Amino acid sequence: MAVFAEGVPCWADVMLADVEAGKRFYGELFGWTFDQSTPVEHGLRTTGYPEYTVARSEGRAVAALAPKSDGRMPTVWTVYVATPDLRVLADRVRQEGGALVTGPVPIGTLGMSALVTDPEGAVFGLWEGGTLTGYEKWRETDSAVWTEMYAREPELVDPFYVRVLGYGALDLLDAGASVRMWAPAGAEPTPDTAVAARRRVSDVFPAEMPPHFLVHFGVPDCVAAVGAVTRLGGRVRVDPFEVPYGRMAVVGDDQGAEFAVLQRTPVLLS
DSSP, X not given: OOOOOTTSEEEEEEEESOHHHHHHHHHHHHOOEEOOXXXXXXXXXXXXXXXXXXXXXXXXXXEEEEEOSSTTSOOEEEEEEEOSOHHHHHHHHHHTTOEEEEEEEEETTTEEEEEEEOXXXXXXXXXXXXSOOSOSSOSSBTSEEEEEEEESOHHHHHHHHHHHHOOEEEEEEETTEEEEEEEOTTSOOOTTTOOEEEEEOXXXXXXXXXXXXXXXXXXXXXXXXXXXXXXXXXXXXEEEEEETTEEEEEEEOTTSOEEEEEXXXXXXXX
8 A cells, every 4th residue: 555745646526416427438548446435424524525436557556536526516526635634734724824625524534524715716625644644656657647737926835835835946947937846745855756837827738727635646658648639528628749758638528627748757756
């Protein structure tokens, strides 16, 4: 069982209006299989997790699908960071200018979760592992390989992530734009130790796009993956483009949940 240091992106799930349609989409796109849904106690129903379906690749847990309990809730992928004590970390989020959205709440015996925001409003999750500590397959094809946070005012949120998650930071330039790589607390920040990155929302994205986290799933061929997304009824939000660690595109599934597909090079992610 993998052990994730505090602050390391360790899990992702997607909230959907139609989970069965989600199974068809992601099963076809990534070859995922799905466990029987885990019913969650009644007290959790108001958070949008009446049940929870773990997705697997090669038999290893890679993500989860959950039904929306309220049609007004967003159709969205959420990235979770690991913590050994969710309540303590949630308190630290609030103390540093963030907010608690939902939780802490148990996801059956899998773990404890909460949704929080940073000072700019970007939503991310906290995960205290139970029987599931997080990804069992990651940084491989058909699993999560990378996480990025897109900020409009980096000077506002950068201190927040250092104080809340203890990140070490390494600033780089990508095509003239500032990119901050994040390493776990106690690790010297280098491209090899980076577990995520912060970018500024740029002209590549729509002007109305809010600050957000974006999970990247590994694919052997970015262009082919984009074609498969379109064939399955999804949409391309940002056409394939080059990044320092490969070629990526931002897409949405057939219900609108956005994620990235990344044909990676081993420079930062191996």
